[in-house]
Amino acid sequence: MNAVGLIFADSYDVAIDELTAQRTLAAIPFGARYRVIDFKLSNMVNAGIRNIGIITTQKYSSLMWHIRGGSFWDLDRKQSGIRFLPPYAYEGVNSNYENRLEAMLAHLNYLKECREKYVVFGCCNYVENVSYEEAMKLHVDTDATITCIYTKNPINKSKNLHVTTYEIADDGKITGCYFEDKLNGSQKNVSASTFIIKREELIQLIEKASRSGGVSFRNDVLVPLIKEGKVMACEAKRPMLFIDDLSCYLKSNLKLLEPDTRKQLLKNEDRPIVTRVKDSAPTRYGKYAVVTNSIIADGAIIDGEVRNSIIFRGVRVKKGAVVENSVIMQDSTIGTGAHLNYAVIDKDAVIQDGRLLSGYITHPFFAGKGVVI
Amino acid sequence: MLSKKKCVAMLLAGGQGSRLAPLTTYIAKPAVPFAARYRIIDFSISNCVNSGIDTVGVLTQYQPLELNDYLGTGSPWDLDLRFGGLHILPPYQAQKGGDWFKGTANAIYQNIKFIKRYNPDYVLILSGDHIYKMDYDIMLQEHIENGADCTIAVIDVPLEEASRFGIMTTDEKGRITEFAEKPENPKSTQASMGVYIFSTDALIKYLEEDEANPESENDFGKNVIPAMLADGQKMYAYLYKGYWRDVGTLSSYWAANMDAIGDKPELVLNDPGWRIYYRHSFNYPQYIGENALVTNSICGAGNEIDGKVNNSVIFNNAIIEKDTDIEGSIIMSECHIGKGVKIDYAIVDHGAVIKDGVTIIGDRSGDPVIIERDSVVSGDIMEGGRK
Numbered sequence: 001m002n003a004v005g006l007i008f009a010d011s012y013d014v015a016i017d018e019l020t021a022q023r024t025l026a027a028i029p030f031g032a033r034y035r036v037i038d039f040k041l042s043n044m045v046n047a048g049i050r051n052i053g054i055i056t057t058q059k060y061s062s063l064m065w066h067i068r069g070g071s072f073w074d075l076d077r078k079q080s081g082i083r084f085l086p087p088y089a090y091e092g093v094n095s096n097y098e099n100r101l102e103a104m105l106a107h108l109n110y111l112k113e114c115r116e117k118y119v120v121f122g123c124c125n126y127v128e129n130v131s132y133e134e135a136m137k138l139h140v141d142t143d144a145t146i147t148c149i150y151t152k153n154p155i156n157k158s159k160n161l162h163v164t165t166y167e168i169a170d171d172g173k174i175t176g177c178y179f180e181d182k183l184n185g186s187q188k189n190v191s192a193s194t195f196i197i198k199r200e201e202l203i204q205l206i207e208k209a210s211r212s213g214g215v216s217f218r219n220d221v222l223v224p225l226i227k228e229g230k231v232m233a234c235e236a237k238r239p240m241l242f243i244d245d246l247s248c249y250l251k252s253n254l255k256l257l258e259p260d261t262r263k264q265l266l267k268n269e270d271r272p273i274v275t276r277v278k279d280s281a282p283t284r285y286g287k288y289a290v291v292t293n294s295i296i297a298d299g300a301i302i303d304g305e306v307r308n309s310i311i312f313r314g315v316r317v318k319k320g321a322v323v324e325n326s327v328i329m330q331d332s333t334i335g336t337g338a339h340l341n342y343a344v345i346d347k348d349a350v351i352q353d354g355r356l357l358s359g360y361i362t363h364p365f366f367a368g369k370g371v372v373i
Numbered sequence: 374m375l376s377k378k379k380c381v382a383m384l385l386a387g388g389q390g391s392r393l394a395p396l397t398t399y400i401a402k403p404a405v406p407f408a409a410r411y412r413i414i415d416f417s418i419s420n421c422v423n424s425g426i427d428t429v430g431v432l433t434q435y436q437p438l439e440l441n442d443y444l445g446t447g448s449p450w451d452l453d454l455r456f457g458g459l460h461i462l463p464p465y466q467a468q469k470g471g472d473w474f475k476g477t478a479n480a481i482y483q484n485i486k487f488i489k490r491y492n493p494d495y496v497l498i499l500s501g502d503h504i505y506k507m508d509y510d511i512m513l514q515e516h517i518e519n520g521a522d523c524t525i526a527v528i529d530v531p532l533e534e535a536s537r538f539g540i541m542t543t544d545e546k547g548r549i550t551e552f553a554e555k556p557e558n559p560k561s562t563q564a565s566m567g568v569y570i571f572s573t574d575a576l577i578k579y580l581e582e583d584e585a586n587p588e589s590e591n592d593f594g595k596n597v598i599p600a601m602l603a604d605g606q607k608m609y610a611y612l613y614k615g616y617w618r619d620v621g622t623l624s625s626y627w628a629a630n631m632d633a634i635g636d637k638p639e640l641v642l643n644d645p646g647w648r649i650y651y652r653h654s655f656n657y658p659q660y661i662g663e664n665a666l667v668t669n670s671i672c673g674a675g676n677e678i679d680g681k682v683n684n685s686v687i688f689n690n691a692i693i694e695k696d697t698d699i700e701g702s703i704i705m706s707e708c709h710i711g712k713g714v715k716i717d718y719a720i721v722d723h724g725a726v727i728k729d730g731v732t733i734i735g736d737r738s739g740d741p742v743i744i745e746r747d748s749v750v751s752g753d754i755m756e757g758g759r760k
Binding site: 259 | 408409410448449633634635636638642643648649650651653655656657658659660661662663664665666667668669670671672673674682686
């Protein structure tokens with residue numbers, strides 16, 4: 001595909017405070033072995049995009065360590081490949097971008113140096129397995145200025161967070177764009193914050209919006225174009241799992257326990273979701289292991305009971321421990337006799353023997369990175 | 374960057390492994406899958422990397438396609454280097470003709486040029502068909518301290534098994550006084566592991582002499598080692614005490630796989646200080662279903678397990694349906710085990726399909742039942758394969 005990919009590692013609308021205390025949104029672990037950015041990166045690579053820039057603002061150390069040179073996605077090429085775009089202040093652009101427009105303005109030189117005809121760019125506040133080829137075909141066929149990817153079924157989208165919705169005419173043209181305080185009503189076309197545009201046009205639009213004091217890609221670039229009737233909508237038909245807050249994060253992880261979601265998101269053979277290789281050992285189940293309806297990553301050692309849960313790499317669930325409806329991240333240990341229900345346990349945490357920790361699906365119990373309970 | 378290497382490893386990976394047939398019908402023995410996600414050769418290569426040896430020549434000959442694909446540029450082991458790294462060394466034609474590798478010594482002889490390119494002081498000779506975790510650097514230090522021409526790694530084996538191995542007799546300082554290949558009446562229990570360190574000059578001298586001898590079978594154990602010993606070269610045994618298994622037969626292959634399961638497995642794969650590296654396939658984490666009961670087993674990635682699995686090794690992307698009972702078996706990648714199946718003491722090779730309701734039971738006194746690669750089994754198999 002003749003396009004450069006641009007990924008915003010931060011979302012400028014969402015904050016899932018617990019999980020982003022020490023990492024950027026894109027680096028949040030998801031689905032037993034992935035990080036959120038793996039989905040966007042893999043989607044781009046699967047669409048044939050070979051040149052990808054990642055715009056970061058803060059706390060991007062774990063993201064860089066995860067992606068490295070991009071070799072896991074075959075992006076460690078001599079020509080193009082992965083390019084990290086960390087903040088740098090110049091000509092009055094804040095180093096701590098507050099919106100996408102500012103972020104792109106700071107990296108306008110990167111966009112100018114690229115040679116690809118199009119840009120596919122977007123955020124990481126959800127996971128999906130989407131065909132950018134289809135979106136690109138629609139974009140080219142309809143001769144739109146911008147094509148916006150959206151979903152009619154925003155799974156686990158928070159009801160309490162700002163949301164961008166589109167009004168779409170029968171011919172697929174976007175006729176309205178609304179920034180609403182919260183998601184209400186059922187039949188909404190929710191923005192996937194992912195767009196296709198000609199690179200040269202994007203550069204011009206950013207420069208123009210910036211000159212006239214614009215502060216928002218949506219308000220100062222997208223909305224005027226919608227009024228001119230130059231914006232098309234492309235529906236992402238596969239499941240799109242949002243991670244707006246901790247409850248949504250837990251629900252979206254547990255959604256992978258449904259065979260159909262798993263199949264469409266992870267098991268799509270032509271479109272693998274690729275993540276960093278860790279050379280973990282195989283999963284080891286002990287004599288006392290009882291595991292049902294769960295996803296278990298490699299390197300885990302399970303000797304307790306695990307039900308309806310997502311277990312990341314290198315997790316230890318000791319004999320007599322019970323883990324239900326929970327997400328246990330990498331290298332955490334659940335001690336003997338501990339009982340977890342609706343919990344999200346961040347990396348390297350230690351839940352000592354006999355601890356009873358329970359939240360609810362709407363208010364999961366959370367233990368931070370490296371916490372000992 | 375240095376223009377020489379202290380030690381270069383030469384990994385003999387050309388053996389057919391006929392006693393492992395039919396697992397080796399289409400793939401070389403070192404490429405045979407092992408312990409849910411590895412290949413046998415991963416252990417030797419990872420040992421090299423973990424021992425600080427970054428130049429590895431892999432000598433291939435038999436069914437090299439899958440092995441070559443698997444090795445690639447050596448990147449899974451971080452051996453894709455500009456100087457050194459992993460190199461596949463197949464037999465080749467040269468101006469004065471060419472030949473298959475006639476024996477282990479001839480295989481190295483034909484690649485002396487490769488060794489000389491790195492100007493190493495020492496050459497480590499390995500075979501790619503053993504499962505073990507060994508720090509070759511400790512052995513190399515002993516070799517250097519002894520001022521040896523050749524050091525042979527040995528393990529202590531039970532006396533009754535000693536006649537299956539090359540047996541060393543040593544003096545009190547560990548210097549080898551006698552070597553007997555598969556002796557009827559072994560004089561010691563120190564068995565060669567097929568791991569040799571040579572000082573480079575001695576190796577090249579004896580390989581050239583061996584090549585010039587038309588009587589020779591060009592084999593390290595049969596020819597080169599005895600010739601060096603006869604000449605009074607300084608040869609030492611290095612006693613290795615860790616885990617080591619020869620997986621040359623179906624039952625020993627099965628048993629070594631089983632060593633990786635349990636609460637305190639003999640073969641520890643989770644050791645962060647001694648990782649076993651492997652080439653990854655694209656897959657996803659495994660799903661354990663509502664009806665599953667997986668105990669005392671190891672499983673790779675991408676599996677969908679809804680049956681009962683105990684004392685077993687499950688590779689990648691296998692489907693095991695409900696009401697199925699798998700005990701003491703090895704299920705390789707991409708297999709599909711239907712509903713209501715019972716499997717006990719079997720090795721189900723890559724891509725095999727076991728239809729609903731089939732019972733496969735092996736005889737534990739012999740080799741496990743082997744279900745061949747990509748086969749479809751719809752009828753019961755009782756008792757077992759070759760004994």
